Amino acid sequence: MKRLISLALLLLLAAAAGAADTAALSRGRLIFADDFNAPLDPAVWVTEIAPGPNSSVTVKDxxxxxxxxxxxxxxxxxxxxxxxxxxxxxxxxxxxxxNDRLSDLNLFWMASDPHRPHLFTRNGVFEAYDDLSLYYVGMGGNHNTSTRFRRYGGGERKLLQEYSDAPQLLQPNREYLLQVLVKDGRTTFSVDGVEFFAFDDPAPLRSGYFGLRSTWSRQSVRALRIWQLD
Known part of the structure; x- marks a missing residue:
């Protein structure tokens, strides 16, 4: 009986390992990872910060x-x-x-500058990014009263979707798992496994840069991973 139980347990563990392998494969090929265990490498990360007192971007723990x-x-x-x-x-x-304020967990992705050869020419002021092409989510913006999804392009910041209900706004001191998916012309933004936004773009942005964005707040980011799904 003990032998049968042990065999059954081994089979369950093998099945679980196989499921984990399948889940890992479904994510594609890992092309970037940062656990922020060392100071930011300026060759890897570019910081654009509005000038002012008591403002910093650092790595800690x-x-x-x-x-x-x-x-x-x-x-x-x-x-x-x-x-x-x-x-x-x-x-x-x-x-x-x-600087503590419950607001503005924001991000850019697939960003490019149609007017300049180099993207990193700005000073952190939000309006300076208006002429870029990109996707943008502002979670808990406007003093945590709205969560918005926009597509920038051609000088327009087109509002695609918006929430103002509590489940889609920020909670203080809560760590969120955030996922951005770009696949075959469709992009989505999910929070803790729940899809907040999705957009089938008729003219999809197929390449560009990823940026962590915020204003007037104190936020932490960890365990960043990017997988190539092609």
């Missing part, structure tokens, strides 16, 4: 810390293309810090 009074964008200096899955964990910290 395996987390990228965005602690700013004004706007900030931290760009991954790697042009992405094709079908992708971007995944990371992010938290808006509210614990009495000088």
């Amino acid at each position: 395996g987390r990228l810390m965005l602690d700013t009074r004004g706007g900030v964008t931290v760009w991954l200096n790697r042009r992405l293309q094709g079908n992708l899955l971007i995944e990371f964990r992010r938290e808006v910290l509210v614990a009495g810090g000088v």
Whole structure:
């Protein structure tokens, strides 16, 4: 009987391992990972931060810390293309810090500059990005009253979808699992496994840069992974 139980247990463990392998394969090929265990390499990450006091972008205890009074964008200096899955964990910290404010968990992806040869020419002020081509999510924007999905292009910031209900707004000191999927002309944004936004783009942005965006808040980012799905 013990032998049968042991055999059954081994079969269950093998099945679980096989399922895990299948899940890993479904993510595609890992092309980038950062656990933020060392200071940011300026060849890998480009920080654009609005000038002002008490504002910084640092790495601490395996987390990228965005602690700013004004706007900030931290760009991954790697042009992405094709079908992708971007995944990371992010938290808006509210614990009495000088910049603590529950607002603006934001990000850009598939960003490019149609007017300049180089993308990284801005100062972190939000309006400076208006002329880019990109997808944008602002989760908990406007003092945590809205969560919006936009497509930038041709000087227009087209609003695709919007929420103002509590389930799609921010909670303080809650770490979210965020996933951005770009696949065959469709892009989606999911939070903790729940799809918030999806867009079938008739003129899809097939390559560009990924940026972590925020303003007037203190946030942490960890466990960033990007998979190529092609």
